[in-house]
Amino acid sequence: MRVGELLKQSEKKLHAAGVTTPYLDALILIAHSLNSSKARILSALENGFPEDKISYFQKLLARREKREPLAYILGTKEFWSLDLHVTPDVLIPRPETEILVETILSRLKKFVGANNHLGDRQSPLLEIGTGSGAITIALLNELPNAHVTATDISESALTVAKKNAQIHQVQNRATFIQTDLYHGIEANHQFDVVCSNPPYLRTKDIETATNEVKIYEPHLALDGGADGLRYLKPLIQDVHNYLKKDGFFIFEICPEIVPDLLSFCKSYENGFQFEILKDYYDHDRFILGTLKA
Numbered sequence: 001m002r003v004g005e006l007l008k009q010s011e012k013k014l015h016a017a018g019v020t021t022p023y024l025d026a027l028i029l030i031a032h033s034l035n036s037s038k039a040r041i042l043s044a045l046e047n048g049f050p051e052d053k054i055s056y057f058q059k060l061l062a063r064r065e066k067r068e069p070l071a072y073i074l075g076t077k078e079f080w081s082l083d084l085h086v087t088p089d090v091l092i093p094r095p096e097t098e099i100l101v102e103t104i105l106s107r108l109k110k111f112v113g114a115n116n117h118l119g120d121r122q123s124p125l126l127e128i129g130t131g132s133g134a135i136t137i138a139l140l141n142e143l144p145n146a147h148v149t150a151t152d153i154s155e156s157a158l159t160v161a162k163k164n165a166q167i168h169q170v171q172n173r174a175t176f177i178q179t180d181l182y183h184g185i186e187a188n189h190q191f192d193v194v195c196s197n198p199p200y201l202r203t204k205d206i207e208t209a210t211n212e213v214k215i216y217e218p219h220l221a222l223d224g225g226a227d228g229l230r231y232l233k234p235l236i237q238d239v240h241n242y243l244k245k246d247g248f249f250i251f252e253i254c255p256e257i258v259p260d261l262l263s264f265c266k267s268y269e270n271g272f273q274f275e276i277l278k279d280y281y282d283h284d285r286f287i288l289g290t291l292k293a
Contacts, residue, residue, distance in 0.1 A: 001048065001054075002049065003041060003046070017064075018067065025064055067212050072086065072087065072088055077093050080137075084164050087160055090160050090161075091217055093132060096281075096285055097134065099277070100286060104125075105143075107248060123145070126191045126193070126194045128181060129196050130151060132164060133162070136165070137174075149177065151179050153220070158176050182234075182238050189245070194239050194243055194247070198231040199220070206223060227257065228256065232253065245291060249288070250287070250288045251286065253276075254284075261287065272289040272291060
């Protein structure tokens with residue numbers, strides 16, 4: 001069978017299964033099966049597909065037809081131009097989370113001033129719920145003198161994060177701790193930044209999510225309780241104990257919980273000024289907190 005014919009057949013199967021990007025996914029799976037690139041596959045559509053690779057490809061395609069996320073099938077996901085190892089034990093890194101990294105880097109630049117290099121700052125950072133380690137590793141990749149303390153309640157997730165830290169050679173500047181929220185972290189105002197992409201989906205919203213999310217991604221990393229604030233409330237309540245006086249926090253959220261979240265913040269406040277930041281689609285996606293002067 002020619003590669004182009006296999007691509008068309010596979011696209012039809014994925015489309016019938018409800019996959020939103022059937023052509024691209026089929027192309028990626030073919031390229032992965034042949035240890036090649038998408039560009040090379042597209043330049044060789046008239047070539048025959050190797051018989052000894054058919055069985056392997058069909059197994060991958062069958063997994064995608066069942067709506068298993070492509071990242072889990074391939075075992076990798078790009079984030080911040082870094083290839084990260086991912087398994088079903090961790091949430092798949094999303095492009096919008098790169099805004100969190102961008103925001104941290106942008107605000108840290110204000111600390112060092114226009115005449116100093118951001119990489120010179122020895123910033124101590126804290127990430128709660130690191131998952132695959134995507135945020136921590138992206139920050140360490142940009143901040144060569146920084147150190148990140150990264151926590152997660154899941155031992156399996158920390159195994160993935162540690163592997164990614166080793167792959168990208170930042171393991172000596174990351175401390176991984178298995179714990180829940182701030183438990184076990186010394187509350188001595190030591191961090192420039194506290195960041196997190198916590199579970200923030202309302203429980204009912206998980207059931208209306210795509211099959212890729214509700215069936216395959218770990219609910220431990222998704223479910224924020226009935227109001228989506230199960231973890232965000234304690235994160236915000238206690239964050240002042242961990243930040244330096246000129247530090248800030250940034251947590252990822254979703255638009256559906258913003259009214260309740262802001263109501264909570266207004267009642268709590270504790271010296272913070274809060275700001276909601278947008279994602280690439282103009283959706284409310286992050287809450288940023290800085291101590292008032």
